[in-house]
Every structure is written in C-alpha cells, then in structure tokens.
Amino acid sequence: MSGFILAIDQGTTSTRSIVFDSDYRICGVGQQEFPQHFPASGWVEHDGEDIWRTALETIRFALAGAKIAASDLAGIGITNQRETTLIWDRASGQLIHRAIVWQDRRTADVCERLKAEGAEALVTERTGLLLDPYFSATKIAWLLDNVPGARLRAEAGELAFGTVDSYLLWRLTGGAVHATDATNASRTLLYDIARGEWDEDLLRLFRVPRALLPDVRDCAADFGSTDPAILGTAVPIAGIAGDQHAATLGQACFGPGMMKATYGTGCFALLNTGTERVASRNRLLTTIAYRLDGKTSYALEGSIFVAGSAIQWLRDGLGIIQRADQSGGMADAADPEQQLYLVPAFTGLGAPWWDAHARGALYGLTRSSGPNEIVKAALESVCFQTRDLLDAMRRDWASAGDTVLRVDGGMVASDWTMQRLADILDAPVDRPVVLETTALGAAWLAGRQRGVWPDEAGFAAGWRREHRFLPAMTSDERERKLAGWHDAVRRTLTA
Ligand SMILES: Nc1ncnc2c1ncn2[C@@H]1O[C@H](COP(=O)(O)OP(=O)(O)O)[C@@H](O)[C@H]1O
Ligand SMILES: O=P(O)(O)OC[C@H](O)CO
Numbered sequence: 135m136s137g138f139i140l141a142i143d144q145g146t147t148s149t150r151s152i153v154f155d156s157d158y159r160i161c162g163v164g165q166q167e168f169p170q171h172f173p174a175s176g177w178v179e180h181d182g183e184d185i186w187r188t189a190l191e192t193i194r195f196a197l198a199g200a201k202i203a204a205s206d207l208a209g210i211g212i213t214n215q216r217e218t219t220l221i222w223d224r225a226s227g228q229l230i231h232r233a234i235v236w237q238d239r240r241t242a243d244v245c246e247r248l249k250a251e252g253a254e255a256l257v258t259e260r261t262g263l264l265l266d267p268y269f270s271a272t273k274i275a276w277l278l279d280n281v282p283g284a285r286l287r288a289e290a291g292e293l294a295f296g297t298v299d300s301y302l303l304w305r306l307t308g309g310a311v312h313a314t315d316a317t318n319a320s321r322t323l324l325y326d327i328a329r330g331e332w333d334e335d336l337l338r339l340f341r342v343p344r345a346l347l348p349d350v351r352d353c354a355a356d357f358g359s360t361d362p363a364i365l366g367t368a369v370p371i372a373g374i375a376g377d378q379h380a381a382t383l384g385q386a387c388f389g390p391g392m393m394k395a396t397y398g399t400g401c402f403a404l405l406n407t408g409t410e411r412v413a414s415r416n417r418l419l420t421t422i423a424y425r426l427d428g429k430t431s432y433a434l435e436g437s438i439f440v441a442g443s444a445i446q447w448l449r450d451g452l453g454i455i456q457r458a459d460q461s462g463g464m465a466d467a468a469d470p471e472q473q474l475y476l477v478p479a480f481t482g483l484g485a486p487w488w489d490a491h492a493r494g495a496l497y498g499l500t501r502s503s504g505p506n507e508i509v510k511a512a513l514e515s516v517c518f519q520t521r522d523l524l525d526a527m528r529r530d531w532a533s534a535g536d537t538v539l540r541v542d543g544g545m546v547a548s549d550w551t552m553q554r555l556a557d558i559l560d561a562p563v564d565r566p567v568v569l570e571t572t573a574l575g576a577a578w579l580a581g582r583q584r585g586v587w588p589d590e591a592g593f594a595a596g597w598r599r600e601h602r603f604l605p606a607m608t609s610d611e612r613e614r615k616l617a618g619w620h621d622a623v624r625r626t627l628t629a
Contacts, residue, residue, distance in 0.1 A: 137586045138207050140196065140369075141573035142189055144214040144298050145377065146235065146399065149188035152573040153200035153207075156586060158596060160570060161202070164195025171232060176239035179232040182220050185298060186305050193365070204365035209584040210306075211373035211576030212357075213380035214298035216321045219273040221284070221346070222301070224294050227309055230281045233298070234273040237481070241272035242490065253339060260326045260333050262411070262420030262432075264488065270297065271323035271340040278341070291345040297321070299374045300348045306371060308361030313349040315374035316425035325350070327422055328411060330430060352425045353379070354583040373579025377572045378402040379424055382433065384575030385540040385566065386594040387423075393527075393537045395520060396572070397545035400484075401441035403523050404433040405534055416526035417486045426582075426590075434530060436485040436523030440478040442545045444512040447480070454505035462550030465510035473615065474498040474511040475518075475622035483627070486526040491628040498618070513551045517558040518619040524559055538562045542571040549603075557607035558615065567598040 137156025143149070147170070153162040168184040197204060217236035222229045234240070245265045248254070254265040263269055274295055278285040287293050296304060300314040319325040319332075324342060326333040332347055351357065353375045359368040375383065378396060382404045385394040390408030395401055406423050411432045413420060423433035445458045455461055475497045477483075482490040496511065520539075527534045539561060546552055546565055556563040568574055581587025588596070 136206050136208055137581065138200070138202055139209055139211060139577040139581045139587070140193065140207050141211045141213065141577040141580070142193065142302065143377065143573045143576065144185060144189060144212070144302060146215045146237070149185065149192050150573060151189070151192035151196040152570060152577070153196045153202065154574065154577045158568060158574060162196040162199030164192030164199065166192050174240070176242070178235040178238045180218065180235055181232050182222070182229040182301060185233065185301065189302055190364070204360075204369055205367040207369050208586045209370045209372040209580035210360070211578070211580035212299045212302055212371065213375055213377045213572055213576035214302070214318070216297065216318060216376035216378065217268060217270050218298050219270045219277065219295065220298070220301045221274065221277050221293050221295050222304070223287075224292055230284055230293065231277050234276065236268055238273065239267050239490070241267040241276050244272045244275070248339070256335065256339070257323060260336060261320070261323050262327050262413075263321070263323055264417065264419070266488070269321055269323040271336070271342060274342050274346070275340050288343045288346050293346055294348070295346040296348055299376070303357055303371060303374070306360045306364060307358040308363065310361070311358035313351055313357055315351055315353045315355070316422050316430065317353060317376040317379040318374065319350045320422040321376060327420070327430070327432070330425070352428060354426055354579040356583070370584060371580070372583035373576055375424060375576060375579060378404055378435065379422070380575030380579070381542055381572040382406065382423055382575065383578055384568070384571030384573070385542065386597040387540060388590045388594055391533050391537060392540070393534070394540045394542065394571070397441045397516065397541060397543035399441065399443045401438040401516065401520065401543070403436045403520065405527050405531070405537070407432050407434055407531055412531045414526070414530045416529050417488050418523070418526050418530060419485070434527050436526060438516070438519045438523070439481050439484045441516045442543070443480070444476065444478045444515060445545070448509055448512055452508070454508060458544075459547065461509050461513055462548045464506045465513050465550050468506040468510040469502065472498065472500060472503060472507050473618055474503060474507050475619055476508070476511040476515045477622050477626040478512070478515050479626055485523060487623070487627060489627050489629065492626050495622070495626050497622045497625070513548065514554060514558070516545070516551065517555045518616070520555060521558050521616065524561070536561070538564055540564045540566065542566065542569050552603045553606070556603040556605045558612060560605045560609070560612060562605070563603040564599050565601045565603070567600045
C-alpha cells in the first residue's frame, strides 16, 4: 500500500486539502475560500453546500498537484472548524438550514437564562466547557425551534446533527456513515468527557433528542470509505479530529506538559494534561486532546478571539499596512520610548476573561504616536494574551511550569512577533518545519490507522524544529510591560 494520505482541513474561512507522502512532505494542495453569511448582528452562517463543494474541489486540486489518483491514497483524514452546527434530513440528505458557525452569538440569551437558573456547574462538570453560545448545543436547539417542523422530525429520527467533520463524512460516504470523533463530540456541550458518552441530563437540559446524534469513535478509527461515485474509487476514511486537536497531534504534543498555540484568525492554545482531567479555576476549558485506542488524553484550552485578525484590521480597517508581512518591520521601527497597548476586544474578550460585552481600546497615545507604534501594539497584544493564557494554565496545573510553546498558523511567519512572544512568555517558542500542522495531524491519524505511518513515538521523532526563539528581554522590562497590559485590560473589562 502507498503511504499517500489526504487531509481535508475545513476551516472557518477556507477549505484546504493536502496530500502528504510517507515522509510527511506536502505533495499537493488545494485551497478555496467560501462566503460568510451575516444575516443579523452577531449571527454567522455557512452554506453547507459551499463546505461540501469546496471540499470536493480542493480534493481534486490536491490530487492533481500531487500527480496521483484517488486510488493511490492509503486513506483520508478530516479536520475541521469545531462547534459549527449542521442538521440534515437522513433520507434526502437535504440540510434544513445553513450551518450556524462557532462565532455566532444568537443563543447568548438562552445561555444567560440557563446560567441564571444555575445550570453552568453541571455543564462544566460533565463537559469541561462553559455555558456559552460558542458551543453546539444551544445552536441545535435554536434550529429545532426555528425551522418549522424540525423538532417533530428530529424526535421521529428523521434528522441528523453533525459538526462539519460529521457532515463531510456523511457526504463522502454517500450517506452511509453518521459518526464523529471524541474531540468534536467534546465541543457540543452534550458529551460527558470523563465517561466518554452522550449525557442524558445534558440532552434534557438543552432539549436535544438522542436520535439526532452521531456515533462517537476514536480519532484514528474506521469511519467507512468514500462512495466510489465521488472520487472514482472507495478510499478509507481513517482519521477525524477538530482542527485545534489535530494541530496538537501534528505538533507531536503527545506528552503531558507539552503545549501548542495556533495563530490564525484567532489563537487557540492547548496544553496536554495526559490522562488527568484538570478542572480549571481560571475559566479555561477542559477538553479531550485526542482519543486513541480507546484511551483519552485531555487538555486545557485557552481561546483568544483576535490574533491574526488584528493584523487584518490594520490592513483593511485602518489601512496602515498593505500586507500582513510588513507588520514586523514596522514594529521594529517603532519608537522604543512609547508604549501603546491595544486591547483587541473587537468581539469581546475570550479566555481567561470571557467578557462578551467588552470592546476594543488603544491606550497610551501621544501626539507623536504613528502607524509603527500602533502596529507594534497590535502584534504585542497577541503576545500579552498568550501570556495570560499560560499564566492561567500554570495556576490551574502545576506541571505547566516550564513549558516550551510549539507554534503554528499564518501569523508565526512573523519573526518579530515570535521573538516578542518568547520575551513576554519568558519561555522558548519553537516553530516547526511543517507549518501545516493541522492537516498533518489529521493525516497522521489516518496514516496510523491504516498502518502506513508510524505510531506516536515514531511520528514524534520525525517532528522537526525550524527555529527556536529564546527570551532575550530583561525581567524589569517584561514586568513593566505586563503591568501596563493588565492595567489596559482592567480599564477595558465591563464587569
Ligand atoms: N507575516 C505576518 N505577520 C503577521 N501576521 C501575519 C503574517 N502572515 C499572516 N499573518 C496573519 O495570519 C492570519 C492567517 O493565518 P491562517 O493560519 O491562514 O488563518 P485562518 O486559518 O484562521 O484563516 C491572518 O489573519 C494574517 O493577518
Ligand atoms: O477555523 P479556525 O482555524 O479559525 O478554527 C476554529 C476553531 O476550531 C473554533 O473553535
């Protein structure tokens, strides 16, 4: 059997498909953006057909780029934007509504009401999450309550719910398989992460009929095969993980205490806590890092809503840069005597603050402040927010002490930002050779399951560092900057 594996990485703004060979080299890539729908303030939707169409087109592009046929693939791995919610008719395959995206806040009131009724303790105890519209459960209930007839059809077993992985799997297998993996299940607010099963109390709380739900499997598992009508042959689908979990695998963060942070539009940091299910006292999330051979590894997760999107704002909102890669040079040229702080709470603040009502602010402006100083403040804001996550992780779990941070995502191309990150964290920052770690993680799951790629130890041995950024800032300067940042955050928080 060949060692070629195809990874489908279905993200929030684009779909990517990548063919890897058995040396983890990228042989072919297809990428396509698709439309975002904003039907009301705070609402974000995707058309499921766009998700499917871009998956198919990028798969074909990636295969053509790799100059191989689908029959040359040993397997397929799927990784995806998490929490995004789809419901479709089991018989016709028709979606009952557009997908409700993870960023969508339409169920904020329901979450507030359930919190006021004291439901959050149970939710957090069972799922490791918070009662927030970010996760799938209240989105499912919204669809059942707002699409005419949906609740009755769901109760009759006529409808199926899925996160994006599940929907793609259903389509790829020609409607034969309705399943997901443990990491995606762990983001629904319906899955007991200790027992590894859908939770009846939570299904009742969120009014979600059991008949809607997919079967939950390990991340590396037999998920069926593609319908031959789609790629001309039946290719086994052998791995699934949510994108942040796949990046954790792609970064080979298998050991407890290992941590990765992905800097794309937002930033998601996951710290592997091994078999220990650490309950956060600092409003981080406890989540399933991955489940292999029936064994669950857990993680603490911190989510920052604005990372690379702050750079997009400098470009598209302020127009003070033309391209993202100009930002590092401008930050370098900024007046070192000025210290501006950008608190990028454009859509509220995520972990560890979770203030949905906070809005962005820029502090420390003087008459001589200019574009360079503002750009520097934007890049530094990403570093300060990561430091807040790391501090919260250290307070929650003593073993997080001397972590090395493995980084990936579009923003890590910026050397200036990575050096400043190491300085602010006071910890080494490792940038790997393969930056497509999310896709690589999904590919590894499928390769491992198909027996053509190595197990954890073998894969970890193949992980290569491109550069290590070491802290070089004096502790006086770091402490002064952190004090200024925390003052800025305090002034921005609404409660
Ligand atoms: N050299 C750079 N310096 C700073 N930010 C960058 C640089 N290159 C890309 N980015 C930022 O990285 C983000 C893109 O990363 P990517 O991982 O593709 O994001 P996503 O998968 O969330 O769409 C953009 O927000 C962009 O502004
Ligand atoms: O699509 P991304 O890479 O921004 O990731 C989205 C996250 O999975 C949401 O939880």
